[in-house]
Amino acid sequence: MSSETNSMDQMPKKSPLSFQVDLKKFEKATDEEKRQQDVMSESVSFFKDGMRKLMKNPLAVGSMIALIVIIAMILIVPHVVPYKYSQIITVNGSRDKTAGNMAPFTYSEKELAYMAEGGEVFPHIMGTDSMGRDYFIRVIYGTRVSLTVGLFAAVIVLLIGVVYGSISGYFGGKVDMVMMRIVDIIYSLPDMLMVVLLSVVLREIINVDAFPALQKIGTNMISMFIVFALLYWTGMARMVRGQILTVKQNEYILAARVSGAKDSRIIRRHILPNIVSVIIIAAALQIPSAIFTESFLSFIGLGVQAPMPSLGSLANEARAGITQYPYKLLFPAGMICLITLAFNLLGDGLRDAFDPKLRR
Incomplete structure (x- = not known):
């Protein structure tokens, strides 16, 4: 022991300005030290990571719970309440x-x-x-109609807007210029005028008496669906085009082209998966806009065919007796506000969780 101490004392001290490497810092770690440094994080996908961030947003979670409760009500209540909306x-x-x-x-x-x-x-x-x-069952059926219109409009906007915007943004050049000018023309058309004109024209063209399903929906609702298919996809097409113009400049797109991949495959397998989060967010935000549009059109008498209720038509009917029965206006108006607010908050939460530009 004394000899080891003397040998350590006789070793020259290292100068602070010396570049000599201290070999003791490169000794192998023991098993205990390895276990202390073995901190492995769980491998998660982009979707799982986004859902974790979404679940940490209390407003988004509350909106999802509210929408789940509303959807459960419109599915379960008609089987529990013995009344019908027209009874x-x-x-x-x-x-x-x-x-x-x-x-x-x-x-x-x-x-x-x-x-x-x-x-x-x-x-x-x-x-x-x-x-x-019974007013409760009419509000439930009105909520079902409004949600159906909103979801249907979102699907139409998603399909047409994504396909149109993908073609325009990917090919660019003259194709992009011609397609975007068409979008500008459609975007300038007044929605209200188109709904009125289509309602008048479809009454003469479509024979709703021959189709029981169409008779329940009415020509006004059919014209509204056609207007959504003709007009409301332009915003989605512009957004998808802008995203593709950015994504297609990346190196992996060039590598796919060099490898001989077809344009349809590049769009489907390499471009759209990288902008799917933005598409989902835009589609979620489109639903409350469509619901509000349907409610407004039903409020002015261009919505569903009576006696089928809608939240907008119920609010219009309640307007006549607002001084004597104000609660009749509160129920449909409150449901419209709740649905639109829930979808808007959910869309904001999805944007914060899945948009790469906003993720930290």
Whole structure:
């Protein structure tokens, strides 16, 4: 022990300005030191990483919960509530003329008499309208119509806009110039005028009496779907074009071209997967816009065919008696606000979670 101490004392001290390497710093790590440094992170995909970030956003999570509850209601409630959206309240098989404009959770005179005899009557959660129809089931069906229109419009915008924008942005040049001028022309058309004109024209062309499904929807709703297919995809096409103009400059696109890949394969396998997050965000934000447009058109009488309810048509009907029955306007208007707010907040959350430019 003393000899080792003497030998260490006799070793020359290293000068602080010397470039001599200290070999002790390059000794092999022990097993314990390896275990301490063995910090392996879980390998996650882009989608999983985005979903984790989305779940940390309380507003986005709350919006998803609200939308799930609304979708569950429009699917389950029609099977639970015994009333139909066009059914006038009846008691013992006869029409109840005293059931009009009832307040929430109230019963008519005939219903009270029927209940006194031992009968059971399902409560009117939101009251009844002026014709004596259950208002709750009409709001539920109106919500179903508005959500269907919003989702249908989003699908149309997604399909047409992505295909059109991909072709325009990828090929560029004269093709891009001609296609974008067409978009500018379509973008300048007034939506309201097109809906009115199509409604008038389709009434003369389409025979809804021959098609029961179309008879329930009505020519106004069909014209609205056609307007969505003709006009509302232009914003998506512009956005996809701008994203592709940026992505196609990357090296892996050049490598795919050099390897002999076809243009359709390059767009489908290399370009669109890199902008899919932006497309999903834009489609999610398109849904509330379409719902609001449908509600507005139904409010002015260009929506679904009566007696099929819509949130906009219910709000229009409630406007006539707003001074006496203000709650009738609160229910459809509140549902419109809740749906549009939930989709907007969810779209913002998706943008913050999946947009590469905003990710930290």
